[in-house]
Amino acid sequence: MGHLIEIRDMYKIYAQGEEPVHALDGVSVTVDTGEFVAIMGASGSGKSTLLNILGCLDTPTRGSYLLDGIEVARRSRRELASIRNKKLGFVFQNFNLLPRMSAVEQVELPDLYLGRLSRHARRARAKELLARVGLGSRGSHSPAELSGGQQQRVAIARALMNEPPVLFADEPTGNLDTKSSVEIMELFTQLSAEGITIVMVTHEDDIAAYARRHLVMKDGKLVKDVTTP
Amino acid sequence: MILKVSVLAILRNKMRSFLTCIGIIVGIAAVISVLAIGKGASTMMVKEISSMGNNLVMIWPERNRRGEVRTGMGSGQTMTADDAEAIKRELGHLVSSVSPTINVSCQLIRDNRNWNGRVSGVSYDFPEIRNWDVSSGRFFEEHEQRSCARVCVLGNTVKVNLYGDDEDPVGTILRIGAMPFRVIGVLSPKGATGWGQDQDDIVMTPYTTAGRVLQRSRFRAINMMNVSLISMDDLDEAKREITALLRQRHKLADYQDNDFDTRDTTEIMNTIGSVTGLMTVLLTAVAAISLLVGGIGIMNIMLVSVTERIKEIGLRMAIGATPAAILWQFILEAMVLSTVGGAVGVAAGVGVAHAIGELQHWPIVVETSSAAWSFVFSSFVGMFFGFYPAYRASKLNPIDCLRYE
Ligand SMILES: Nc1ncnc2c1ncn2[C@@H]1O[C@H](COP(=O)(O)OP(=O)(O)OP(=O)(O)O)[C@@H](O)[C@H]1O
Numbered sequence: 001m002g003h004l005i006e007i008r009d010m011y012k013i014y015a016q017g018e019e020p021v022h023a024l025d026g027v028s029v030t031v032d033t034g035e036f037v038a039i040m041g042a043s044g045s046g047k048s049t050l051l052n053i054l055g056c057l058d059t060p061t062r063g064s065y066l067l068d069g070i071e072v073a074r075r076s077r078r079e080l081a082s083i084r085n086k087k088l089g090f091v092f093q094n095f096n097l098l099p100r101m102s103a104v105e106q107v108e109l110p111d112l113y114l115g116r117l118s119r120h121a122r123r124a125r126a127k128e129l130l131a132r133v134g135l136g137s138r139g140s141h142s143p144a145e146l147s148g149g150q151q152q153r154v155a156i157a158r159a160l161m162n163e164p165p166v167l168f169a170d171e172p173t174g175n176l177d178t179k180s181s182v183e184i185m186e187l188f189t190q191l192s193a194e195g196i197t198i199v200m201v202t203h204e205d206d207i208a209a210y211a212r213r214h215l216v217m218k219d220g221k222l223v224k225d226v227t228t229p
Numbered sequence: 230m231i232l233k234v235s236v237l238a239i240l241r242n243k244m245r246s247f248l249t250c251i252g253i254i255v256g257i258a259a260v261i262s263v264l265a266i267g268k269g270a271s272t273m274m275v276k277e278i279s280s281m282g283n284n285l286v287m288i289w290p291e292r293n294r295r296g297e298v299r300t301g302m303g304s305g306q307t308m309t310a311d312d313a314e315a316i317k318r319e320l321g322h323l324v325s326s327v328s329p330t331i332n333v334s335c336q337l338i339r340d341n342r343n344w345n346g347r348v349s350g351v352s353y354d355f356p357e358i359r360n361w362d363v364s365s366g367r368f369f370e371e372h373e374q375r376s377c378a379r380v381c382v383l384g385n386t387v388k389v390n391l392y393g394d395d396e397d398p399v400g401t402i403l404r405i406g407a408m409p410f411r412v413i414g415v416l417s418p419k420g421a422t423g424w425g426q427d428q429d430d431i432v433m434t435p436y437t438t439a440g441r442v443l444q445r446s447r448f449r450a451i452n453m454m455n456v457s458l459i460s461m462d463d464l465d466e467a468k469r470e471i472t473a474l475l476r477q478r479h480k481l482a483d484y485q486d487n488d489f490d491t492r493d494t495t496e497i498m499n500t501i502g503s504v505t506g507l508m509t510v511l512l513t514a515v516a517a518i519s520l521l522v523g524g525i526g527i528m529n530i531m532l533v534s535v536t537e538r539i540k541e542i543g544l545r546m547a548i549g550a551t552p553a554a555i556l557w558q559f560i561l562e563a564m565v566l567s568t569v570g571g572a573v574g575v576a577a578g579v580g581v582a583h584a585i586g587e588l589q590h591w592p593i594v595v596e597t598s599s600a601a602w603s604f605v606f607s608s609f610v611g612m613f614f615g616f617y618p619a620y621r622a623s624k625l626n627p628i629d630c631l632r633y634e
């Protein structure tokens with residue numbers, strides 16, 4: 001049986017400047033369904049680069065990437081958009097909510113591009129997801145009226161809208177205090193328990209501790225891969 | 230929903246959106262209002278001219294170079310009542326009637342009331358030629374014309390000023406200059422011309438009477454004549470024969486120009502038509518230029534908007550917006566901007582046109598087609614000039630957008 005994510009000999013080389021930067025320098029890794037993975041490493045080691053390629057937001061210079069058994073490294077922009085829409089959820093360090101749009105509308109967005117639900121069902125599902133991340137009563141609030149932790153929870157609800165099998169998070173707690181960080185990580189743990197695959201970048205050990213498997217990067221290379229039983 | 234996104238984006242920056250639209254608003258408003266005023270004017274003129282009677286040829290003596298030749302002075306006059314009578318006599322197969330006109334300015338006196346009036350000497354069939362009837366009494370008849378009878382028919386303004394609203398002037402005696410005239414009828418009111426001249430401020434007498442009694446001219450000079458044709462189909466032939474007859478009567482040699490002008494209503498209509506057509510072409514050019522300028526304004530603001538909202542674009546792409554969806558979002562936004570601008574422009578133009586019409590007592594005709602075209606064109610402008618910024622947005626890489634600082 002194939003892996004959910006399988007990358008082989010992945011290179012990302014930035015050529016501008018006097019010397020090319022090998023942000024990814026021959027990375028091979030597989031991730032199976034239901035895993036909770038933390039990518040760690042020093043600043044500039046290539047964590048975000050790897051996550052962006054895994055999330056189909058960026059394309060590698062070289063290497064192959066099988067997502068759910070299909071090759072995605074050489075797909076058109078439209079096809080990649082559709083893959084991101086249906087199969088991948090994103091949570092960013094800076095939340096990336098749209099200004100002056102209510103929480104419910106933010107959460108509805110992914111289905112607007114998919115068009116799977118009726119207007120009514122979409123609204124109902126968005127409210128249900130907000131309730132699930134503990135924001136049942138804040139649906140009508142705009143980002144400016146929410147705390148950082150609440151904004152990140154709206155972002156998580158949005159990522160879950162189209163029921164993606166995988167969730168990618170780049171330093172999801174980087175902009176949050178300890179209390180909010182713990183809440184977000186407990187939410188991740190719960191989602192993981194429900195069977196969603198999570199790949200998360202972090203450089204904090206106590207955040208990484210929530211994940212069962214740890215990948216460590218150094219200078220664009222994968223130097224450690226440990227799974228706690 | 231995508232439309233809602235566009236509207237929200239526009240509302241977020243109300244002032245900027247308004248300033249962006251202003252080019253389109255002003256352009257469309259100018260075109261709509263000028264078209265409405267111009268169309269009103271030409272409709273009015275056409276109506277007035279066709280009310281003159283359709284198969285009419287008007288003939289004026291050639292104007293003196295030094296300005297308008299005054300009646301009664303004799304020497305400069307080239308056209309006489311004899312010419313008019315000759316046309317009627319000799320071109321009877323083409324012409325149904327001829328009404329010479331002699332205009333004299335006279336003091337009208339009735340008891341203690343005084344009025345400075347315009348007296349027109351015309352022929353007995355004038356009411357028929359010019360579609361203008363009497364409202365009380367009667368018009369003068371052929372025998373009165375032949376005998377230079379001192380009878381007159383009053384225009385409504387003259388009647389009101391000399392007799393008031395209630396008194397019936399028919400049968401009374403009115404002094405025109407020094408001569409007593411019997412009032413035999415009152416003309417039905419016609420109102421002002423589009424140029425503001427009161428057509429009812431007039432007294433009509435037989436042209437024979439006007440020439441002999443009021444003007445006292447040996448030459449029987451006339452100011453103009455209205456020639457009514459039997460059929461409009463003969464227009465060209467009639468004009469040719471009238472011209473030949475008048476040239477012969479005026480003893481003009483081949484090398485000499487006509488000493489008279491002819492105009493027919495079709496010709497005047499055509500002139501109006503071509504002036505209106507020219508105006509439409511000019512306005513279309515103005516519209517095109519203002520839409521171009523407005524469109525460039527929209528393109529500019531959309532380019533700024535794309536840069537400003539680059540993170541939003543990145544996020545939308547990350548959650549599944551295809552390049553086409555991004556393209557449409559921005560094109561739609563530009564279209565909403567320009568269409569709203571166009572709509573505001575149409576409304577402003579109609580408002581301005583009505584305000585001017587109200588102030589100047591000018592008829593206003595707003596054509597639905599021009600409003601509809603403005604609408605269509607302004608949204609097309611949005612689409613056209615919104616395309617490039619939208620295309621640029623759609624070509625962006627999601628990760629570049631998300632990392633943009
Ligand atoms: N668009 C780019 N152009 C050029 N170089 C880049 C670009 N993006 C990333 N890099 C380089 O690639 C390397 C890896 O960057 P990356 O963002 O993946 O690091 P990171 O591990 O996420 O670091 P941090 O913990 O600071 O976020 C860095 O040396 C960086 O300078």
Ligand SMILES: [Mg+2]
Nearest residue numbers: 047048049170
């Ligand atoms: Mg990073």
